[in-house]
Amino acid sequence: MSKYIVVLGTMDTKGEEMAYMKERIEKAGHNGFLIDVAPLGSSLYTPDVPNTEVARIAGYKLSELIQSESREKIMQTMGMGASRVLLNMFKEGNIQGVISLGGNQGTAIASLAMQALPFGFPKYLVSTVASGNIRPYVGYRDIGMVFSVADFLGGLNPVTRSILANAVAAVIGMVERGEGISLEKGQKTAAITALGNTQKAVSRAIEKLKEHGFQVIGFHASGAGGSAMEELIEEGFISGVLDLTPHELAEEVVGEGAYVPVRSGRITAAGKAGIPQVICMGALEYLCFGPRESIPERMRNRKIYMHNPFNANVKITKEEMKEIGTVMAERLNEAKGPAAILVPEKGWSIYGAEDGPLYDPGGNRALVDALRERLKEKVKIEFVDANINEPLFVDRAVEIFIKLSTRA
Template identity: 55%
Template structure:
């Protein structure tokens, strides 16, 4: 087997021994580690493939000027941009099969930001001293694998860090040797779908109906990262159609609160901009998600609350918030360049929001619908169905609408 090239990202001034240990472990599997120094303070003559001054130049800076004139934020952003540019150049040239980064707060941020530039499906691993906290800023909407280093990465490998780093190397080697790249065989027959636990029954039914008709279905969990990942893949031209069943993330985006705020703003913008046939519904738009009960902001604690599980609280959105979501939904759909239909199940948009459910408040739903009908341009049809979002009839209606638009566009 021909050896693979795996980039090793770290701040060489503080992580030299760890980076060289990782390179040795990669070499023991018959592969080559490509050392990239992301540390702005390493001196000249560093024995790496890409020294820090070259990294800085890739971001448009001379290293000496960057360190002299830049603040910490500017320096970190520049080094991350430079590392990312190197990774993309190697990837585009076919001379990179995987990447592994390591660091504390600063090094993790630089490495993660750079690795997120690589496409979904490309092997990427981060070993971080801060991985047991909130890692969303590091992972974003990508498939970056993150491992907690347990011990600090200072002073060279120790019995604990040797094990952790060795396991991380084994993971990245396994990915580059046996990993599975994303293969989209026929874009025109690949459909994106959004879901949450509250709309899972509908998503399962829609997926089954589409698969029966020979379509490939990729479902995204509408948890902030999932919806953003879908939008990115829509921009890349992966899908021939989209059923955005669960638009929950939009209400958190416009409110600016909740555990499922999109990683990047812009839900429900990709398909309209690309002209991809789009079916939209209102799954989960009537509530906000938070973590355990104590994470709910005090100003919201008098609202209806239902604990989806001990770590996930569903909080009823206010009428004003739902109207704001409807306004933004209409605004984004009105920019559409392709066929769009909005399907509304009148008997509930989620398990908990159905009549008799713990989050049912018809006044908010009605306010959202009034706003949507008023603001949505007449060329985008709104169809109201006398069923619940998880009913078979609604799944069939979504599939029929999408396939009709896709066939007409073909």
């Protein structure tokens, strides 16, 4: 059955490439659909949705937008408009895949638009900036990105013709044979959060949860991982969170690190959704950075542990630990579902253990005291005399999680 695949881009400069992509989609028996997100200029090719319509759906008249607003605001508006166009098409069942191409600006607009579509929906982006930091574009989404190798300058050339042909073929492949996220019926789905530093605990917990009939989805506490988890909670895919490694909350509160959540508001989604959550303090005692040069100057006199030459762990101060505890309490107090905190008294990670390089009982105590002061009675806090990675701790965490989940 033939499908609808959207080709999205700035048609003033990339009209020829977009027309070529549409042509290849149609040769494969599907329907290509052109959305023009160029704020300026016109194209030799006719779009299915013109840029004026994209601006209009974002609440602007295009001519006024480009006259009165900053370049950044214009881009955001076109991205927002395009995301609404895509979402409307999706809701009406009129789109099965989306592909885009762009330079700096086009990539920003296209990725913003694509973020409106659900996980598992086929999305692909050919970009001149896809050899570098793509987090600003991808965030926590499954947007495939490929480096364009050559620039989109002066129309199609032998290199871009090949890269674009492959990209179009990839989307067609996904549309024809891909799959969205589907849950097995009758099975409960637990989310769990991990870092290398808590991996041993996570592995044991996953095994135990499976024994209890859960299917388990692990998320790397990398800023993108926790954010993806929270999005999936919102979308209804998760029945409970064993938050073994809420590390990203620390980076969010301190405001620095490589793993600041893409979506702010860590540990709020489960509370809003009313599903059970057990918070286990994993890796809340340090911040993650890249190589030594990437550590902000103001933090260079702290305890620093180089996990390897490319990854530095920087200790969080007592004052900051207190602040993290405060924010954690505030957020968990708002939870509509059951929430519990389980504190491993002998350290919250490998490095934070008694013999670890980031051991700091005073800091941990500061966080816990701040928590205790503010936590409402409905959120239970419990202590286990073990390190987070010890079976004693893990088993108790799973036990509490199962108890909350059964009650829920």
